[in-house]
Structure formats: C-alpha cells, structure tokens
Amino acid sequence: QQQVKQSPQSLIVQKGGISIINCAYENTAFDYFPWYQQFPGKGPALLIAIRPDVSEKKEGRFTISFNKSAKQFSLHIMDSQPGDSATYFCAASYTGTASKLTFGTGTRLQVTL
Amino acid sequence: EAQVTQNPRYLITVTGKKLTVTCSQNMNHEYMSWYRQDPGLGLRQIYYSMNVEVTDKGDVPEGYKVSRKEKRNFPLILESPSPNQTSLYFCASSYRKTSIWGYTFGSGTRLTVV
Numbered sequence: 001q002q003q004v005k006q007s008p009q010s011l012i013v014q015k016g017g018i019s020i021i022n023c024a025y026e027n028t029a030f031d032y033f034p035w036y037q038q039f040p041g042k043g044p045a046l047l048i049a050i051r052p053d054v055s056e057k058k059e060g061r062f063t064i065s066f067n068k069s070a071k072q073f074s075l076h077i078m079d080s081q082p083g084d085s086a087t088y089f090c091a092a093s094y095t096g097t098a099s100k101l102t103f104g105t106g107t108r109l110q111v112t113l
Numbered sequence: 114e115a116q117v118t119q120n121p122r123y124l125i126t127v128t129g130k131k132l133t134v135t136c137s138q139n140m141n142h143e144y145m146s147w148y149r150q151d152p153g154l155g156l157r158q159i160y161y162s163m164n165v166e167v168t169d170k171g172d173v174p175e176g177y178k179v180s181r182k183e184k185r186n187f188p189l190i191l192e193s194p195s196p197n198q199t200s201l202y203f204c205a206s207s208y209r210k211t212s213i214w215g216y217t218f219g220s221g222t223r224l225t226v227v
C-alpha cells in the first residue's frame with residue numbers, strides 16, 4: 001500500500017521556469033512532511049519540511065504548499081536552475097514511537113538551458 | 114564532519130554468497146535505518162534500530178538481517194543474496210525516528226547479485 005503518492009515521475013523544465021512536484025497522502029495521522037533532494041551518486045538530503053499547522057513554507061526558491069483537507073502537499077521550485085536537476089522525494093511521518101518516514105516514489109527533475 | 118559512512122560503495126556478488134554492508138555514523142544518533150532504492154518504487158525501509166540492541170523490521174525485511182551492538186554501527190547482512198536484492202542501499206541516521214532535523218543518509222551502496 002503506497003501511503004504517499006508522488007507525481008510526476010519525471011519532469012523537464014526550462015531554466016528560469018517553475019518546477020512543481022505533487023504528493024498525496026492517506027494517513028491523516030501524518031504531521032511532518034519533508035522533501036528530500038538526491039543528486040546522482042549521493043544519498044538523499046533534507047531540502048525543506050512543513051508541519052500541517054501552516055499552509056505554506058518558503059526557503060529561498062523552494063516552497064512547500066500544504067492542503068490539509070485535500071491531504072496533498074507540493075514542492076515549488078521557482079526560477080529553476082540546471083543545478084536543481086536531481087531526484088526529489090516527498091515523505092511523511094507522524095510523531096509517535098511507532099512512526100517512521102514513508103517516502104514517495106520520487107521525481108526526476110531535469111532543468112534545461 | 115558529521116556523516117554516515119557506508120562501505121563498500123559498489124559490490125558485485127554471486128547468488129548465495131553471504132555479504133555485509135557496513136554503516137557507521139559519528140553524530141551519536143539513536144535512530145538508524147536501512148533503505149533500498151529501486152526505480153519507480155522510491156525508498157523502502159528494510160530495518161531500523163531505535164538504539165543499541167533494539168532493532169525492528171521495516172517494510173521489506175525478507176532476506177536481510179541487521180545488528181546494533183554499538184551506537185555508531187548498524188551493519189546490513191545478506192546471508193544468502195538473490196538477484197532480486199540487486200538494488201541501491203542507503204543507511205540513514207537521526208536523533209529520533211521523526212526528527213525535524215531530518216535523516217542523514219550515507220552515499221549509498223550499489224549491490225549487484227548475479
């Protein structure tokens with residue numbers, strides 16, 4: 001059972017454009033939603049994260065939008081750059097001893113010149 | 114430098130030959146975990162450990178073993194590898210299971226079982 005569904009699987013965006021990656025979750029107990037960025041040959045690294053008490057979080061060119069009622073959240077990369085070309089994973093978890101981080105299936109982003 | 118170190122980075126082995134992938138972290142993290150990454154499936158948790166001598170199964174534990182005898186080390190053991198265990202493996206650590214500081218991942222081990 002895929003608890004976190006991510007789309008699209010791949011994305012090509014021109015330099016300067018906006019990249020948008022979407023995720024939907026099923027478990028309403030989730031209360032922590034991070035995004036990880038992975039470059040080829042490297043492990044994933046935390047990019048930005050949000051909790052459901054806010055609808056948006058912005059860090060530089062990266063913004064998470066969160067819609068609690070729809071159980072969806074998305075990553076927006078403004079002014080996309082070739083250096084942003086990577087695989088992006090959304091994830092979700094809830095605070096509790098039995099919780100763990102559940103990842104989406106990943107989106108391979110390519111930013112072209 | 115705070116890091117998670119995995120070895121080896123690349124490994125080609127034959128079916129049935131026992132192997133161990135090592136993982137070590139220098140951040141005094143309590144929580145450690147192993148994931149495998151496969152195309153179209155994302156990252157799936159194999160095993161995790163809440164602390165020394167405390168381990169539990171993740172989503173895809175079949176064919177794997179782990180141990181946590183020291184806080185810093187969390188080796189992944191494949192006692193009889195099979196071709197369906199060909200994958201990219203990541204070790205991760207964190208202060209807690211759910212941490213606002215996120216998981217720190219190693220650089221990965223690409224395993225091929227022929």
